[in-house]
Amino acid sequence: MRNYISVIGCLIACTAIGTAQVANKKTLTLDGAKKVVAAAVAEAKRVNAPGGAIAVVDDGGNLMLVERLDGTFAAGALISLGKARTAAIFKKPTSLFEKIIRDGRTPMVALNDFTPLQGGVPIEVDGQIVGAIGVSGASSAQQDEELAIAGANAMKTMGSMMGVEYLKGDKVMEAFKKGMPLIENGQYKIHASHRDGAGMAEVHSRDTDIIYVLEGTATVVTGGTVIDGKTIAADEIRGASIDKGETRKLAKGDVMVVPNGTPHWFKEVSSPFNYYVVKVTE
Amino acid sequence: MQRLFILSVVALMYGSAVRAELPTKPVLTLEVALQIADAAKEEALKRGSTVVIVVVDEGGYPIVLERLNDTQVASVEVGLGKARTAAIFRRPSKVFEDQVKNGRVAALALPGATALQGGIPIEYKGKVIGAIGVSGNTPQEDEDIAIAGAAAAAQAIANAR
Structure with a gap:
C-alpha cells in the first residue's frame, strides 16, 4: 500500500x-x-x-x-x-x-x-x-x-x-440462498453458488474454478468437447452439453479444481446444491 | 532489428516514383524509449532530483513521459x-536559450520552440530519431539528466536488437 x-x-x-x-x-x-x-x-x-x-x-x-x-x-x-x-x-x-x-x-x-x-x-x-x-x-x-x-x-x-475482507456469516448464508457473488476483483472472485437444476456446459479461458461442496449432490462432466458452444463474453463459452469428457459425482465436502480453459458441465443436480467457488483469474 | 526499428516507408508524393524507390527511416520504438527514460531516471534518482522525463518521436510527439514523485506539475509542459x-x-534546446541570452531575442518567436536548456536529440547512425526533455531542476542538472538518457540510446538499441 x-x-x-x-x-x-x-x-x-x-x-x-x-x-x-x-x-x-x-x-x-x-x-x-x-x-x-x-x-x-x-x-x-x-x-x-x-x-x-x-x-x-x-x-x-x-x-x-x-x-x-x-x-x-x-x-x-x-x-x-x-x-x-x-x-x-x-x-x-x-x-x-x-x-x-x-x-x-x-x-x-x-x-x-x-x-x-x-x-x-x-x-x-x-x-x-x-x-x-x-x-x-x-x-x-x-x-x-x-x-x-x-x-x-x-x-x-x-x-x-x-484491506482485509470480512463477510458476516449471515450475509454469506443469505447469498447461498440465491447463489450470488461474494467478492469480485481483477484477481479473484468468490461466489456463493447455488443450483436447483442442471446447468449449461461452460468454458472460461481466464478463470480457474476452485469448488468446495457444502450441500447436495451433483453429477459433473469435465473435459471433452462443448456441444453448440457460443461465445457469450470475451472469456466465456457456453453450450448445451459436453461430448465425452469425464463424469464425477460430487457430494458434500468434496473439492474440485477446474483449470481455466477446461469445459465443465453440471449435468444433474439434486436441489438444493450449494458450493463455494473461488475463481482465480489468470 | 525488426522489433526495434520498424523501417517505415515515408510516403513521399513523387508523381512517378515507384514504391521500391521510396526511402526508409529508422523509428524510435516504445521499448527503446522506455530504456532511455529509465537511464535518465536513474541519473535523477542518483542526484535526488525531482523531474519530469519525456521521450518524443522525431515529430515531437510523446512516446514516454514520467513525472517522478513530488515533481512540480508545471514541469510536464516544460519538459x-x-x-x-x-x-x-534536431539540436539541443540550450542552443536557443543561448541565442536569446546572447541577444537574439527573436529566437523566442520560433514556432514550436521552448528556448530552455534540458532538451537533447536522440540520434541513431547520425540521424535524429527523437529527443529527450527533462524539467524540474536547475537548467544544467535538467540537461545532464537528459544527456544521461540520450547517451543510453545506443545501448538500448543494441539490447533490443
Whole structure:
C-alpha cells in the first residue's frame, strides 16, 4: 500500500478558524501509475489492439505517465492525456460526456479543459478518486475505454487486496440462498453458488474454478468437447452439453479444481446444491 | 532489428516514383524509449532530483513521459516543450536559450520552440530519431539528466536488437 499510495497533506485555507486546517488525501505515485499502464498494455496485447497511447494523470489532471505503443498515431498521446484529464477533474468516465453531448447538450463542448471522448476513466482507491487513465489509438472508442477500464481496475484490485475482507456469516448464508457473488476483483472472485437444476456446459479461458461442496449432490462432466458452444463474453463459452469428457459425482465436502480453459458441465443436480467457488483469474 | 526499428516507408508524393524507390527511416520504438527514460531516471534518482522525463518521436510527439514523485506539475509542459524542441529542430534546446541570452531575442518567436536548456536529440547512425526533455531542476542538472538518457540510446538499441 505504501508503495503505491502516499498520503500527503492537502492545505485548506480556513481563515475563519484562524489556523490552517490540513486534510489528508491519498495520492497516486509513479509506481501506482506504472501498475495502471501495465494493466492497460497487457489488455491491449490480450485483445490484439492495433495500438494505444495510454496516459495517467493525478487527481488534478496533471500528467504523471505516458506510454505510446508502437504504431499508434502521434496525436494519440495528446488525446489520451485530454481524456484522462477530463475523467480526473470531472470525476467521471468521459464516455458519459460523449453521450450527454450526442444526446443534444452541445453547449457542453465549450467547457475548459474538456475532452468529452470515450476512453477516459477515473482511478479509484478505497472510494477516493486519485487520478485517471486515458486511452486513445486502439481499434475503436469502445476499445479505448475497455483498455482504460482494465488499467483503472489494477488499482481497484490493489485497494481490495490492501484491506482485509470480512463477510458476516449471515450475509454469506443469505447469498447461498440465491447463489450470488461474494467478492469480485481483477484477481479473484468468490461466489456463493447455488443450483436447483442442471446447468449449461461452460468454458472460461481466464478463470480457474476452485469448488468446495457444502450441500447436495451433483453429477459433473469435465473435459471433452462443448456441444453448440457460443461465445457469450470475451472469456466465456457456453453450450448445451459436453461430448465425452469425464463424469464425477460430487457430494458434500468434496473439492474440485477446474483449470481455466477446461469445459465443465453440471449435468444433474439434486436441489438444493450449494458450493463455494473461488475463481482465480489468470 | 525488426522489433526495434520498424523501417517505415515515408510516403513521399513523387508523381512517378515507384514504391521500391521510396526511402526508409529508422523509428524510435516504445521499448527503446522506455530504456532511455529509465537511464535518465536513474541519473535523477542518483542526484535526488525531482523531474519530469519525456521521450518524443522525431515529430515531437510523446512516446514516454514520467513525472517522478513530488515533481512540480508545471514541469510536464516544460519538459514536453524541451523534448519537442530538440526533436523538431534536431539540436539541443540550450542552443536557443543561448541565442536569446546572447541577444537574439527573436529566437523566442520560433514556432514550436521552448528556448530552455534540458532538451537533447536522440540520434541513431547520425540521424535524429527523437529527443529527450527533462524539467524540474536547475537548467544544467535538467540537461545532464537528459544527456544521461540520450547517451543510453545506443545501448538500448543494441539490447533490443
